[in-house]
Amino acid sequence: MTKPIIGITSGFVKLSNFSEGDYAHQDYITSLIKAGAVPLILPIAPGPCVDQYAELCDGFLLSGGCDVNPQYFGEDPSPGCGVFDTERDEAEFQLVRLAIKKSKPVFGICRGLQVMNVALGGTLIQDIPSELDHPIQHEQKVPRRQGSHRVSLEKETQLYKVLKEQESIVVNSLHHQSIDRLGDGLRTAAFSSDGIIEAIDMTDNGLLMGVQWHPESMTAGGSELMLDLFKHFVDTCKEMKQANSEV
Incomplete structure (x- = not known):
């Protein structure tokens, strides 16, 4: 069987007036290759392009990045809310819903977990330090x-x-930021000592999983345990690709 093609969502980065474009951290690419997949970076694009992404790829990795626009869960931006990219939000929401419809696996990382939750009707804590009474450090100071x-x-x-x-x-x-109210069909899979939801999956199938941390960077740093997450995701993509081809 050929290796599954995994679409990695990207963010827009402007380095200077002469250098700007779509970006995904190298560690996502490294981890997917280690796990046996072919990574493909997906530029932020209008709806018709997203439709084609959903046909082209066997699974999707929703990458980290900027905040989610709070209008999508019925709130105005709080003082602690950061920069958001509405075009990216809409493209990724569409991609999540199409992937579910087409039975294609999705792995959400950091922002990606939050996007999955909002796409399925959930809400977010816009700024943990200012909204929780006794939060732990979620923006670490170490590499x-x-x-x-x-x-x-x-x-x-x-x-x-x-x-x-x-x-x-x-x-x-x-x-x-982090999950506040869970989206439809999602459940908590892990949590931190201050009560923040750190991972989710779907209650009725194994096609959606999300983590709030960055396993791609721990994998690139040599963690076999975090590599297991990517291997599981890639294996699920292989299985669903085979199943979909037999329908």
């Missing part, structure tokens, strides 16, 4: 390939099984 805090895993979830049924693990952390 991104190092873990910084623990998360507890919920038993009987997909994530718990993939991560060798460990009750807790150490993860890295580079975010200031």
Whole structure:
């Protein structure tokens, strides 16, 4: 069987008046290749292009990046809300819903987990430091390939099984927003000591999984446990590609 093609969503970066464009961190690419996939960076694009993305790719990795526009979960921006990209939000919401419709796996990382949640009707905490009474440090000061805090895993979830049924693990952390109310069909798969939802999956199938940390950078730093997340995702893409081809 040919390797599955995994579309990686991108953000827009402007380095100067002479250098700007779509961007995805190299660690996503490295991790997917290690896991046996062919990575493909997807530029932010209008709806018809997203329709084609959904046909072209066997699965999707929703990458990290800027904040989600709070208008999509019925709120105005709080003082702590950062920069958002409405065009990217709309493209990724569309991609999540098309992937579910077409039974194609989605792996959301950091912002990607938040996008999945909002696409399915959930809400976000716009700024953890200003909205939680006693938050831990979620924007770590150490390099991104190092873990910084623990998360507890919920038993009987997909994530718990993939991560060798460990009750807790150490993860890295580079975010200031997080899930507030869960979207339709989603459940908590991990949480931090201050109550922040750190991972989700779907209750009725194994096609959607999201984590709030950055396993791609821990994988690039040598973590075999985090590589298992990518292997599981890529294997699921292979299985669904085969199943869809037989329909």
